[in-house]
Amino acid sequence: MLHRPRATKSSGSHSGSGNAGIPRNWPSGIVYLRAPSYSKKLTNDALKSLIVVKSVLPATEQPRKSAGPYTNVKITKISNSSHPAHGQHGLFASERLLPDSFILPYLGYIHDNSDMDGNSDYDLSLDREVGVGVDSSKMGNEARFINDYRGLSAGPNAEFRETWIDVGNSKVEKRMGVFVLRAGKSGKRAKGIAKGEEILVSYGKGFWNERQLDE
Numbered sequence: 001m002l003h004r005p006r007a008t009k010s011s012g013s014h015s016g017s018g019n020a021g022i023p024r025n026w027p028s029g030i031v032y033l034r035a036p037s038y039s040k041k042l043t044n045d046a047l048k049s050l051i052v053v054k055s056v057l058p059a060t061e062q063p064r065k066s067a068g069p070y071t072n073v074k075i076t077k078i079s080n081s082s083h084p085a086h087g088q089h090g091l092f093a094s095e096r097l098l099p100d101s102f103i104l105p106y107l108g109y110i111h112d113n114s115d116m117d118g119n120s121d122y123d124l125s126l127d128r129e130v131g132v133g134v135d136s137s138k139m140g141n142e143a144r145f146i147n148d149y150r151g152l153s154a155g156p157n158a159e160f161r162e163t164w165i166d167v168g169n170s171k172v173e174k175r176m177g178v179f180v181l182r183a184g185k186s187g188k189r190a191k192g193i194a195k196g197e198e199i200l201v202s203y204g205k206g207f208w209n210e211r212q213l214d215e
């Protein structure tokens with residue numbers, strides 16, 4: 001679930017993709033990350049829950065390798081005036097994405113409650129038990145452009161799920177990953193996300209309730 005809502009902020013953008021591996025349409029005021037940035041204020045307990053040796057993961061948990069920029073998605077400026085995030089950006093599939101598949105990790109500044117930006121629209125919970133979130137307002141990757149489904153479709157087509165990334169040296173790191181929704185028993189979502197379709201999650205009711213309180 002994303003935390004507190006406010007107006008989005010960005011200035012300028014890279015129109016090309018050849019800019020030292022920075023994705024097309026990446027805003028120039030925001031740092032593009034290939035790995036998360038850890039707050040210096042994180043406690044050892046928090047770090048121990050986020051970075052572990054691979055051998056402690058259950059056998060059912062398969063750590064994955066992942067590195068941006070991601071060619072399966074594209075950041076696009078929303079020019080359709082009926083889109084509720086008109087004038088902002090969204091994240092779209094640049095190829096068909098199969099049900100239940102991993103799309104990309106949500107990267108940003110990993111922080112605890114003593115070091116959080118209460119005005120961020122981009123802060124996602126990473127580990128509730130140790131009170132750690134990942135905020136992509138000032139630094140992040142393509143996932144920061146994923147919009148909420150409200151006002152756009154009957155429901156989301158993707159969701160955030162915890163996942164583990166293999167970072168080498170027998171270490172794995174906890175990330176929030178973006179996954180295509182499972183096909184479901186009815187098979188309603190069996191096609192996954194089509195090429196060109198916007199990737200949409202649910203930010204959760206809390207995000208929009210807080211937004212109403214702010215207004």
Ligand SMILES: C[S@@+](CC[C@H](N)C(=O)[O-])C[C@H]1O[C@@H](n2cnc3c(N)ncnc32)[C@H](O)[C@@H]1O
Nearest residue numbers: 008084085088089121144145146147148149150
């Ligand atoms: C994590 S950002 C998503 C990316 C954002 N569109 C951008 O270009 O940076 C969250 C912000 O996007 C906008 N947004 C996302 N989904 C929306 C929706 N369904 N309706 C209206 N605004 C939305 C809101 O301004 C929200 O605070």
